[in-house]
Amino acid sequence: MSQFASDNYAAMHPEVLAALAAVPAEPAGAYGADPTTAALASAVRRTFGEQAEVFPVLTGTGANVVSLTAMLPRWGAVIATDRAHLHTDENGAPERVGGIKVLPVPAPDAKLTPEAVHGWAGDLGDIHRAQPLAVSLTQATELGTVYTPGQVRAVAEAAHAAGMAVHLDGARLANAAASLGCSLREITTDVGVDVLSFGGTKNGAALAESVIVLNPEAVDGMEFVRKSAMQLASKQRYVSAQLLALLTAPEGFTEPLWWRNARHANAMAARLREAVLGTAAVDRGLVQFTQPTEANVVFARVPRQLAEQLRHQHHFYDWAPGGHPDLVEVRWMCSWDTRPEDVDQLAAGVGALA
Structure with a gap:
């Protein structure tokens, strides 16, 4: 039977499997203190910019929860579309684990707009309301639509002008970039995204997601949040190896x-x-x-x-x-x-x- 249910059904790509097999079969530092994770950190900086810092995690839901928890104070809330995965398909994890209220905005095409940001900005300073201090976009969206770089920039500028940080759920960021014919940086760092949940599992990895901090000033205590949210793998080198394989082009290939x-x-x-x-x-x-x-x-x-x-x-x-x-x-x-x-x-x- 052929599979069209989800890209989660896909097998691990042979190049990712080979990268896992190539991790040295010898002891290495735990919790990311290993050469493979260091190589991933370098690849992320080359891809997203010199300020970018990567935090490998185990699941896409974990990446979203860790990102938003580190971005928001206890009284903070995040604006997202009513189609957003973190609102509809994460079993309340942002609320249950992170204590984060999601503020949904109707969006028939699953895209957030500057007007949606403006609509919630009036709650800022009201002690009776959860404070909208972040926005979250999904790229590509849950409906398969793709934000152009200009559309992401417009939302980011509206959010930053209101004092809000910008999170991007990039479970299918690779598909969006390929659709647009642009680099990963051009639709994240260059257009004002502060924190990125970068997906690997839907694109050839087996168990590899990550939080990539593009703006260090947008988060607080990321290292501690990742651990307390149960997303810090002890043998992190095996998660890092999968992400590193996705971001690099092996010998004989010109494209990652x-x-x-x-x-x-x-x-x-x-x-x-x-x-x-x-x-x-x-x-x-x-x-x-x-x-x-x-x-x-x-x-x-x-x-x-x-x-x-x-x-x-x-x-x-x-x-x-x-x-x-x-x-x-x-x-x-x-x-x-x-x-x-x-x-x-x-x-x-x-x-x-x-």
Whole structure:
């Protein structure tokens, strides 16, 4: 059965596996005091700027919680869209673990705007309200949409003008950068992001995420927060090795692995959308795309019966109700190991069943 449920389903990339195997089989300093983590720190500075400091963690939820806890005082709150992963799919971890109130903003395209920042800024100084002292953007968003550098900069400038720090949930940052054709720095450091949750697991790693502090003045006690949030790995070199593999280009390659993996995943999503678009199902109005395909995911509204029949050969999630009991919105997610033939078979199945 082919997998279009999530890029979390993808295997570890062979280059990441090789990087793990290449970690010296000898004792090394624990908790990040090792040569591999030092090499990762250098790679992060080359990628994001000389002020950048990396803190490897174990999960994407952990990266978000650690980031925001270090960014906010006990009375602080974070502005995010109502689609944000930290608001909808982290089981209340920011609230439960970090004691952070999330201030959701309606966003049909899952993008935060300067107007949303302005809308919450009026609560600053009101002792009866959680203080909106940070904003969090997701890049690429939960709906597969991508912020341009200008859009991120506009939100960051509005936030900074109001005294708020800027966090970016970059679980799929690689896909956004590949979609835009720009570097990781161009959509983070250069446009005003203060703290980044940089994802590896969705892009070829097995168990590797990180917090990257781009502006040291935006956090306090990051080292202690990471430990108290249970995100400090003792044998950190094995987490660092995975991230290092993603950020570097081995001999024989001109592009780093993160770029190659993300570009392939995006290309498979574009191929899927184009192939489905060419079927009679779209011509007859049975399949309607609900979001632009800007990264590695396709959203479509389809007959519920069609979705159930397709699942005999392809695994994917229902995303939302389709506006009628007989309809459902589905999500088809592509990854670094999605094969063109699986894409073509899914599209052919849509056409045949329709």
